[in-house]
Amino acid sequence: MSAxxxxxxxxxxxxxxxxxxxxxFLLLRRTSQLLFLAxxxxxxxxxxxxxxxxxxxxxxxxxxxxxDPLILLQSMIAGHWPELTALxxxxxxxxxxxxxxxxxxxxWVCPIxxxxxxxxxxxxxxxMPKGWQPKRSTRLWVLATVLIVSGxxxxxxxxxxxxxxxxxxxxxxxxxxVWAMTIAIFVFDLFVSRHGWCGHICPVGAFYxxxxxxxxxxxxxxxxxxxxxxxxCYAVCPENQVISPALKGSPGSTPLILSPDCTTCGxxxxxxxxxxxxxxxxxxxxVAAPFDPVSAPDPRAARPI
Amino acid sequence: MPxxxxxxxxxxxxxxxxxxxxxxxxxxxxxxLAWLARDARALPAEALRPPSxxxxxxxxxxxxxxxLCVRDCPYDTLKxxxxxxxxxxxxxxxxxxxxxPCEMCDDxxxxxxxxxxxxxPSLDNIDDAKMGVAVLVDQENCLNFLGLRCDVCYRVxxxxxxxxxxxxxxxxxxxxxxxxxPTVHADHCTGCGMCEKSCVLPEAAIKVLPxxxxxGGSADHYRKGWEEKEAKGGPLVEGLIDLPDRLPGxxxxxxxxxGGFAPAYDLPGVGQ
Numbered sequence: 001m002s003a004x005x006x007x008x009x010x011x012x013x014x015x016x017x018x019x020x021x022x023x024x025f026l027l028l029r030r031t032s033q034l035l036f037l038a039x040x041x042x043x044x045x046x047x048x049x050x051x052x053x054x055x056x057x058x059x060x061x062x063x064x065x066x067x068d069p070l071i072l073l074q075s076m077i078a079g080h081w082p083e084l085t086a087l088x089x090x091x092x093x094x095x096x097x098x099x100x101x102x103x104x105x106x107x108w109v110c111p112i113x114x115x116x117x118x119x120x121x122x123x124x125x126x127x128m129p130k131g132w133q134p135k136r137s138t139r140l141w142v143l144a145t146v147l148i149v150s151g152x153x154x155x156x157x158x159x160x161x162x163x164x165x166x167x168x169x170x171x172x173x174x175x176x177x178v179w180a181m182t183i184a185i186f187v188f189d190l191f192v193s194r195h196g197w198c199g200h201i202c203p204v205g206a207f208y209x210x211x212x213x214x215x216x217x218x219x220x221x222x223x224x225x226x227x228x229x230x231x232x233c234y235a236v237c238p239e240n241q242v243i244s245p246a247l248k249g250s251p252g253s254t255p256l257i258l259s260p261d262c263t264t265c266g267x268x269x270x271x272x273x274x275x276x277x278x279x280x281x282x283x284x285x286x287v288a289a290p291f292d293p294v295s296a297p298d299p300r301a302a303r304p305i
Numbered sequence: 306m307p308x309x310x311x312x313x314x315x316x317x318x319x320x321x322x323x324x325x326x327x328x329x330x331x332x333x334x335x336x337x338l339a340w341l342a343r344d345a346r347a348l349p350a351e352a353l354r355p356p357s358x359x360x361x362x363x364x365x366x367x368x369x370x371x372x373l374c375v376r377d378c379p380y381d382t383l384k385x386x387x388x389x390x391x392x393x394x395x396x397x398x399x400x401x402x403x404x405x406p407c408e409m410c411d412d413x414x415x416x417x418x419x420x421x422x423x424x425x426p427s428l429d430n431i432d433d434a435k436m437g438v439a440v441l442v443d444q445e446n447c448l449n450f451l452g453l454r455c456d457v458c459y460r461v462x463x464x465x466x467x468x469x470x471x472x473x474x475x476x477x478x479x480x481x482x483x484x485x486x487p488t489v490h491a492d493h494c495t496g497c498g499m500c501e502k503s504c505v506l507p508e509a510a511i512k513v514l515p516x517x518x519x520x521g522g523s524a525d526h527y528r529k530g531w532e533e534k535e536a537k538g539g540p541l542v543e544g545l546i547d548l549p550d551r552l553p554g555x556x557x558x559x560x561x562x563x564g565g566f567a568p569a570y571d572l573p574g575v576g577q
Contacts, residue, residue: 043376052372052373052376052377053371053372053373053376054370054371054372056369056370056371056396057369057370057371057373057420057421058371058373059373059418059420065420067369067371067420067421068369071369072369072421075366075367075369075421078365078366079363079366080359080363080366080367080421080422080423081422082367082420082421082422083419083420083421083422083426085420085421086369086420086421086422089420134330135323135327137327138327138330141327141328141330141331142331142334144331145331145334145335145338146338148335149335149338149339149342150366152339153339153342153343154362154363154365154366155342155345155346155365155366155394156365156366156368156369157338157339157341157342158338159369159370159395159396160338160341160342160345160394160395161338161341165370165396166388166395166396169370169372169385169396170387170388172372173372173375173384173385173387174384174385174387175387176387176388176389176390176391176395177387177388177389177390178387178388180389181388
């Protein structure tokens with residue numbers, strides 16, 4: 001087993017399930033991110049106007065308005081009551097993510113996610129120290145600060161720096177120096193702080209975490225009895241504090257990852273060679289019985305540091 | 306010693322420390338953000354907002370920077386400010402009159418597209434738009450001021466003869482020609498920028514400026530006597546005596562006195 005923990009992250013899953021199945025949700029997620037970008041780009045690039053606008057606010061097929069609810073919230077706190085179109089658009093987005101699970105936005109839609117994922121991949125390959133690790137609650141403080149500054153200055157404050165809408169807008173309308181900002185986030189996550197941006201600072205993620213706290217789509221460690229402690233899920237998970245309560249919970253505890261921090265990216269499902277995790281809904285707390293009695297794991301060998 | 310024998314809980318200490326750290330960090334980050342927000346409010350003079358945009362301070366609380374107004378602008382007048390390139394608050398819509406002026410569409414598609422009301426939907430007649438005010442900033446280079454008949458700004462004005470009129474004046478240089486002075490009337494000027502775009506000079510002599518720069522303001526208590534008088538239909542103060550005006554010309558002592566003023570032209574109504 002100690003040999004397993006020393007294998008490169010994900011290698012065991014690739015050997016067991018094949019490369020494709022060991023990257024299934026990663027590929028699906030990249031496809032989803034590209035699709036969300038593509039529908040916005042079809043108009044300006046090819047003149048096929050399915051969606052107009054950006055992630056901050058859009059109009060689909062000329063009828064469906066969608067608005068970023070956090071931007072609307074800041075706008076209201078800054079002293080502007082938006083027109084009905086924006087309010088309806090904001091409500092649709094709010095309800096959708098409250099039902100599905102807020103941080104689905106982070107891992108399946110947000111254009112910054114590939115940037116921070118790439119930084120984290122490089123971080124792992126270079127075996128970097130994890131660096132500055134502020135508390136996970138920092139993003140909630142940032143969120144509160146953003147709302148307070150919006151109210152105090154009367155300006156939608158986070159949009160002055162929000163790399164998500166800036167990157168998205170730059171791809172659709174023209175670049176400016178957004179590339180520099182994107183590189184800055186990459187470097188920050190690579191050298192300064194592991195999972196720094198999405199995991200600790202971004203108030204947009206914090207906001208979606210709050211609204212989607214009771215979302216339906218969840219990952220369950222239903223087959224946790226099969227876990228062989230290879231730690232690969234902890235290595236790939238961008239919010240790995242969410243795993244333990246589900247995976248290592250005492251018998252009778254729920255196998256569902258219920259923490260609102262979980263981005264439901266499904267990377268843990270990919271990377272697990274023994275298929276501990278699966279996607280399910282939040283009311284499915286069934287624990288699979290071990291299909292064959294697993295011998296107690298070997299005592300952990302002392303690992304050279 | 307009031308706390309003797311009663312150790313304070315380490316959790317409480319930890320909590321207070323963490324809270325202090327977090328709030329300290331937030332104060333620093335929040336101050337930076339507020340500084341950026343203050344900076345963002347400074348809209349450069351040559352950047353004009355779309356029709357019926359709220360005043361700049363309110364605009365920045367209302368515009369979500371979605372770009373839908375830009376998409377629906379049929380003449381590609383509007384663009385979104387790019388980070389670090391334009392001095393306008395990043396991602397917000399604006400136009401530069403000298404590049405592409407506003408064509409003043411009757412159906413005002415940009416305003417119709419705005420989902421938040423940052424472009425006030427109560428504007429239903431584009432002639433009522435107030436994107437800025439044209440000002441003939443350079444009288445020394447304006448061809449009409451030189452006595453020539455350029456008139457281009459006047460001709461292209463969508464609100465011709467209301468927003469820009471040509472006022473005749475005597476040409477002192479030639480002594481016998483008229484000058485046709487393009488004159489902007491701010492009440493009718495929409496700030497579309499057609500005049501600035503069309504000015505034939507390499508650098509426009511007429512420019513659209515935001516109202517805050519283009520206009521003075523009359524004091525609230527000022528009244529124009531002649532308007533008040535007309536409204537009342539009589540003198541404002543009863544019983545004032547009106548002395549005869551001393552006009553230059555024959556028959557007055559003006560000419561008789563040494564150094565008296567003799568006009569170079571003939572007064573109307575005075576015999577040739």
